Amino acid sequence: MIKRWRLSLGTSIEKSILTLLEQIIMAKNAPKPMKAAFLLKASGTLEVLILKIRLLLEKKLVNETRVFQLQSQTQEIGRMLGGWLKSSQSQ
Structure with missing residues (x-):
C-alpha cells in the first residue's frame, strides 16, 4: 500500500513540477500583457505542489529532511513568482 501511495504521489509531483516549469517558461516568453x-x-x-509535498510528510512516505529541503525550495520559488507577478502587474 505504501509503495503504491509513494509511486502515485511521486508521479503526480513530477507532473506538477513539469507543468510549473512549462508555465514559467511560457510566462518568460509571453508578451507583457x-x-x-x-x-x-x-x-x-x-x-x-506544496500540498502534495506536505502529504508526503503526513503519510511518512519519504525522509523528513528531504521534505523540509523541498519545502524550503518551493517557498523560495513562491517568493520569486510573487515578486515577478507583482512586477508584471505594476507595469
Whole structure:
C-alpha cells in the first residue's frame, strides 16, 4: 500500500513540477500583457505542489529532511513568482 501511495504521489509531483516549469517558461516568453496570466497559473500549480509535498510528510512516505529541503525550495520559488507577478502587474 505504501509503495503504491509513494509511486502515485511521486508521479503526480513530477507532473506538477513539469507543468510549473512549462508555465514559467511560457510566462518568460509571453508578451507583457499575457505574463500575469501565466504567472497566476504557475502560482496555483505551485500551491498544489506544496500540498502534495506536505502529504508526503503526513503519510511518512519519504525522509523528513528531504521534505523540509523541498519545502524550503518551493517557498523560495513562491517568493520569486510573487515578486515577478507583482512586477508584471505594476507595469
